[in-house]
Amino acid sequence: MTEDLAAQLDEPLVExxxxxxxxxxxxxxxxxxxAVDGVDLxxxxxxxxxxxxxxxxxxxxxxxLVNALEPVTSGxxxxxxxxxxxxxxxxxxxxxxxxGMVFQQFNLMESRxxxxxxxxxxxxxxxxxxxxxxxxxxxxxxxxxxDKAHARVSDLSGGQKQRVGIARALATEPRLLLADEAxxxxxxxxxxxxxxxxxRVNRELGITILLITHEMDVVRRIAHRVAVMEGGKVxxxxxxVDLFADPQHPVTKRFVGTVVDDLPAADxxxxxxxxxxxxxxxxxxxxxxxxxxxxxxxxxxxxVAFELVYGGIEEVQGTTFGxxxxxxxxxxxxxxxxxxxxxxxxxxxxxx
Amino acid sequence: MGPLAIDTRLxxxxxxxxxxxxxxxxxxxTALLLGGLLGLALGLGLYLTRKGGLYANRPVQVVLNVAVNxxxxxxxxxxxxxxxxxxxxxVGTGIGTPAATFAIVVAATFGISRIVEQNLVTVSxxxxxxxxxxxxSRSRITFTVLVPEALGPLVLGYTFAFVAIVDMTAxxxxxxGGGLGSFAQRFGFRQFDDVVMWASxxxxxxFVMVIQLGGNLLARKVLRR
Numbered sequence: 001m002t003e004d005l006a007a008q009l010d011e012p013l014v015e016x017x018x019x020x021x022x023x024x025x026x027x028x029x030x031x032x033x034x035a036v037d038g039v040d041l042x043x044x045x046x047x048x049x050x051x052x053x054x055x056x057x058x059x060x061x062x063x064x065l066v067n068a069l070e071p072v073t074s075g076x077x078x079x080x081x082x083x084x085x086x087x088x089x090x091x092x093x094x095x096x097x098x099x100g101m102v103f104q105q106f107n108l109m110e111s112r113x114x115x116x117x118x119x120x121x122x123x124x125x126x127x128x129x130x131x132x133x134x135x136x137x138x139x140x141x142x143x144x145x146x147d148k149a150h151a152r153v154s155d156l157s158g159g160q161k162q163r164v165g166i167a168r169a170l171a172t173e174p175r176l177l178l179a180d181e182a183x184x185x186x187x188x189x190x191x192x193x194x195x196x197x198x199x200r201v202n203r204e205l206g207i208t209i210l211l212i213t214h215e216m217d218v219v220r221r222i223a224h225r226v227a228v229m230e231g232g233k234v235x236x237x238x239x240x241v242d243l244f245a246d247p248q249h250p251v252t253k254r255f256v257g258t259v260v261d262d263l264p265a266a267d268x269x270x271x272x273x274x275x276x277x278x279x280x281x282x283x284x285x286x287x288x289x290x291x292x293x294x295x296x297x298x299x300x301x302x303x304v305a306f307e308l309v310y311g312g313i314e315e316v317q318g319t320t321f322g323x324x325x326x327x328x329x330x331x332x333x334x335x336x337x338x339x340x341x342x343x344x345x346x347x348x349x350x351x352x
Numbered sequence: 353m354g355p356l357a358i359d360t361r362l363x364x365x366x367x368x369x370x371x372x373x374x375x376x377x378x379x380x381x382t383a384l385l386l387g388g389l390l391g392l393a394l395g396l397g398l399y400l401t402r403k404g405g406l407y408a409n410r411p412v413q414v415v416l417n418v419a420v421n422x423x424x425x426x427x428x429x430x431x432x433x434x435x436x437x438x439x440x441x442x443v444g445t446g447i448g449t450p451a452a453t454f455a456i457v458v459a460a461t462f463g464i465s466r467i468v469e470q471n472l473v474t475v476s477x478x479x480x481x482x483x484x485x486x487x488x489s490r491s492r493i494t495f496t497v498l499v500p501e502a503l504g505p506l507v508l509g510y511t512f513a514f515v516a517i518v519d520m521t522a523x524x525x526x527x528x529g530g531g532l533g534s535f536a537q538r539f540g541f542r543q544f545d546d547v548v549m550w551a552s553x554x555x556x557x558x559f560v561m562v563i564q565l566g567g568n569l570l571a572r573k574v575l576r577r
Binding site for chain 1 (some may be wrong): 476478479481482483484485486487488489492496497500501503574576
């Protein structure tokens with residue numbers, strides 16, 4: 001289902017409109033701190049939506065507005081058709097039981113075993129003890145920790161703790177899962193495992209995930225759509241693939257640059273020119289249907305030699321994209337003709 | 353003091369000695385239990401009404417803080433006397449072991465409340481937040497998350513407080529509360545009877561050691577180290 005179709009079919013699961021969150025100054029007289037500054041956001045049911053930003057961008061605050069751990073200053077937050085900003089305390093508690101949350105520091109109770117940690121949300125939801133057993137055992141199997149049921153939390157590794165955190169968040173079968181830097185305290189290998197688990201939560205259980213991160217690699221691995229935050233504002237949002245392939249905002253470019261380095265900087269281009277002759281053009285591969293071989297065959301047909309000087313091909317969520325910078329040599333008119341002919345196949349730009 | 357006073361009346365004083373030991377035991381354990389319970393309540397009040405706390409409430413926070421800060425520094429020897437009128441109302445008498453016990457309970461409540469507050473502060477705010485995110489009510493979080501998470505350090509804190517409580521029982525004599533401290537003063541210190549004095553000290557030390565050992569064992573069990 002394409003995102004447009006989904007939007008037409010039903011309401012978004014989470015919708016933020018003109019959301020502002022202001023924290024009072026630390027001392028009397030201090031200026032208030034605007035953590036979230038007029039954010040509009042729609043998270044569709046069934047997708048993995050990532051919010052990326054540097055620390056202090058307001059993303060952790062933003063996610064806490066969704067389950068109203070923090071009240072908004074103004075604007076509306078609608079989750080599953082319910083405006084959370086007007087809910088009384090009791091209504092909020094019920095709402096939160098339908099929203100799972102995973103934390104960077106896991107936030108498990110050290111005073112309980114793994115089992116006890118999973119029993120807690122079930123008890124809170126009013127599920128009698130005798131009915132908890134089966135659910136806990138299902139959860140443990142789902143996250144691959146069946147053998148750790150009675151382990152102490154302090155004996156688990158970081159990755160295992162986060163699996164328990166995820167299992168706990170799933171205990172009451174929520175429609176929405178909030179993940180606040182869920183992998184930021186983990187090493188790269190464990191990060192991959194936990195991201196795979198989150199992707200599985202989304203795919204197999206159909207749970208919508210709103211995740212917060214400062215790592216573009218997390219976005220690349222599992223996010224369908226992304227919003228980039230800076231200074232409390234969303235500066236760019238769209239499909240993950242589009243943001244990777246064609247970032248617009250400088251912050252987005254910097255984030256994309258941390259995992260995809262296929263656009264040479266000015267000084268790199270200058271250095272490349274010293275080593276390569278010819279005309280520099282950059283081909284932007286965006287669609288999967290475009291066969292690179294066709295493009296290259298066109299150059300060869302026109303007797304244009306090409307040298308790949310920079311770039312690469314990436315894959316995000318099953319879509320291939322990439323920027324290739326080529327140095328073209330040959331008869332100037334032939335180069336022109338060849339470029340004109342590949343125009344319908346691939347977008348290209350002159351590299352200054 | 354005589355050189356190694358062999359001349360002791362400890363033998364004759366045995367009934368008084370054991371009675372005094374009994375009084376100390378009653379005063380100290382009552383204070384630990386009752387003062388511990390009330391101190392837990394007051395400590396929770398101090399912690400929960402803080403800014404950003406589950407029951408954040410500035411006026412209540414200020415009142416509790418001022419009360420604790422006012423009563424806690426009062427030297428117990430004065431406090432026990434000053435509390436006599438209140439003791440008459442609450443326990444029906446201004447003198448004797450009940451009056452002294454009452455004063456110790458009150459003083460212990462204030463003292464323990466700070467220890468409780470300090471230990472609750474060490475509980476990760478993230479764990480509290482996680483419980484809130486799961487839709488738990490504030491009272492559920494307080495008693496099934498907050499207190500259990502802080503239980504290990506709390507037990508150690510109470511063990512520590514017990515020494516202060518035993519210290520207070522030694523001053524019960526001011527209101528004729530009896531106890532080993534008063535016994536050691538009357539029959540040991542004032543009569544230059546080193547044996548009586550040291551016998552009292554040894555029993556007091558034994559009390560503290562038993563509680564200390566029990567506290568450590570319990571804390572280890574709770575912390576599951």
